[in-house]
Amino acid sequence: MRINTVLARSISDTRGYPTIETILTAGSFSATASIPSGKSTGTHEAFELRDADGGVTRAIENVNDEIAHALVGRDFDSIDELDAFLIQLDGTKNKSRLGANAILSVSIAAMRLSALMENIPLWDAIAKRTGTTQQAPRLYVNVINGGVHADFRLPFQEYILVVEGNTNEALPIAHEAFTKLGELLRTHDTDVPMGDEGGYAPTFDTLEQPFELLASLVAEYPGTSIALDAAASELFHNGAYQLLGKSYSADELLAFYRELVERFPLHSIEDPFDEDSVTDFIRLTAMLEDFSTPLGAKKVLVVGDDLTVTNPVRISQAMKYKEINAVLIKPNQIGTVRETILAVQETYTADCKVIASHRSGETDDTFIADFARGIGAHGIKAGGFGQKERLEKYDRLLAIEREAETR
Ligand code: PGA
Ligand code: ZN
Numbered sequence: 001m002r003i004n005t006v007l008a009r010s011i012s013d014t015r016g017y018p019t020i021e022t023i024l025t026a027g028s029f030s031a032t033a034s035i036p037s038g039k040s041t042g043t044h045e046a047f048e049l050r051d052a053d054g055g056v057t058r059a060i061e062n063v064n065d066e067i068a069h070a071l072v073g074r075d076f077d078s079i080d081e082l083d084a085f086l087i088q089l090d091g092t093k094n095k096s097r098l099g100a101n102a103i104l105s106v107s108i109a110a111m112r113l114s115a116l117m118e119n120i121p122l123w124d125a126i127a128k129r130t131g132t133t134q135q136a137p138r139l140y141v142n143v144i145n146g147g148v149h150a151d152f153r154l155p156f157q158e159y160i161l162v163v164e165g166n167t168n169e170a171l172p173i174a175h176e177a178f179t180k181l182g183e184l185l186r187t188h189d190t191d192v193p194m195g196d197e198g199g200y201a202p203t204f205d206t207l208e209q210p211f212e213l214l215a216s217l218v219a220e221y222p223g224t225s226i227a228l229d230a231a232a233s234e235l236f237h238n239g240a241y242q243l244l245g246k247s248y249s250a251d252e253l254l255a256f257y258r259e260l261v262e263r264f265p266l267h268s269i270e271d272p273f274d275e276d277s278v279t280d281f282i283r284l285t286a287m288l289e290d291f292s293t294p295l296g297a298k299k300v301l302v303v304g305d306d307l308t309v310t311n312p313v314r315i316s317q318a319m320k321y322k323e324i325n326a327v328l329i330k331p332n333q334i335g336t337v338r339e340t341i342l343a344v345q346e347t348y349t350a351d352c353k354v355i356a357s358h359r360s361g362e363t364d365d366t367f368i369a370d371f372a373r374g375i376g377a378h379g380i381k382a383g384g385f386g387q388k389e390r391l392e393k394y395d396r397l398l399a400i401e402r403e404a405e406t407r
Helices: 057-071 079-090 100-118 122-130 167-188 209-220 250-263 278-288 312-320 337-349 367-374 388-405
Strands: 005-012 018-026 029-034 138-145 158-163 224-229 240-243 246-248 266-270 301-304 326-329 353-357 379-381
Touching (some): 005 057, 005 100, 018 057, 018 100, 029 100, 057 100, 079 100, 079 337, 100 122, 100 337, 100 367, 122 337, 122 367, 122 388, 158 167, 158 209, 158 266, 158 379, 167 209, 167 388, 209 224, 246 250, 250 278, 278 301, 312 337, 326 337, 337 353, 353 367, 367 379, 367 388
Parallel strands (some): 138 379, 224 266, 266 301, 301 326, 326 353, 353 379
Antiparallel strands (some): 005 018, 018 029, 138 158, 158 224, 240 246
C-alpha cells in the first residue's frame, strides 16, 4: 500500500468536545476515521494528546506534519507493517509523543483503505487479519447511565440490557425494552434526563432498585439479561468504595456482588473493583466460577476494562492470574488496530470472551461495529438509543448482517 495524502481536522464528539478526524487517500481510494474519547479512562491507557485547553490542535499537527511526511510515498507490504511503522515513529511506550488519538486515526483509516483496495467489507478484512470467524455480537445496550456519565445520579456507571441473537432479531427487542423502560421510569419522575451514552439517567433510593426494574424487563423479554459496568475506580476513595452516601470495603462490595448475582439475572460485571485491586478481581472471578445463578449453570462474566486497557501485556497478566474471564476491547486505549487485534488474540488464547466497545464521547464513525463482527465478539457495547452516534453503530451492525448474508 502506498498512501498519497494524509489530512486531519478537528470535529466535535457527542459531548461537544473536539476530536480528531483523518482522511487518507491511496490511488483512487479514500477513507476517513474519527476517534472517540473516554471520560472514565484507566490510568494505564495509551496517551490521548490534548492541548492545555482540551483541543486537539497538536494531535492534528502531528498527523498533518510528521506522520504525513513519513507515510506519503512510502510502500508498505501490509497494513500490519504500516501500524508497526507508526508505533516505531512515535517511539514511546504509551504513544505520548504523537498521541494515541493521532496515531489511531491514521491506523483505522488505513485499515479501511486496505479493505477498499481488496474490495472486501471492513468486517471481513478484520476477520482475515485477526484469524477469526465473524459472527453477530450480542447487543450490550446501556439503558441506564450513572457514574461520571451522569453526574453520579447513580453510583454505578452502566446498567446494560444484554440481548442475545442476530442483530435483526435483537435490535427490535432492545428498542421495545428501551421505550418500555422510559415509560416505567417516567411513572416515578416525569423529568428523566439522558446520560453521556444515550441511556436514561434517573435517580434511585437504593442500590437494588435499578436491578429490580431491569429484572422486570428481562422477565418480559426472553433472551435478555443484565450487565453491569461498575467502573469502580471512579468510586474508590481512600481505600473504600462510595455508593449512595455509604462507604463499602472491598469485602462488603464483594458480598454485594454475590447478592446481586443470587437475586438478579446477571450476565456480566465489568470493572467491579479499582483498577489496581487485582486480588479483589481474582476473588470475585473465583467466586463466580460454577456459581448457580438465575440464568442456570451459565457463568457470570467478570470483565476487565480499566484493569486491562486493551493492552496485550496487561491482558496476558490478567488471564494468567485469573483476574477476569472476559475483556473489554477499545481501540483507542492502545492506539493502533494492530495492537487491538493482538489484544483480542491474547484474550482468545486464554479461551476468554471479548466485548468490543465504543467510548462515552463518540463520533459517527462505525468502525467498532465492523470490528465486533469481524473478531466474532461475544458482545458489543454501543450505548443507549438516545443519541444519533450510538444508533449509527446499530444501523451499521444491521447493514453488516445483510452484507454477510449475501456473500
Ligand atoms: P468511558 O466509559 O468511555 O468514559 O471510559 C466506557 C466504559 O467505562 O466502559
Ligand atoms: Zn467500563
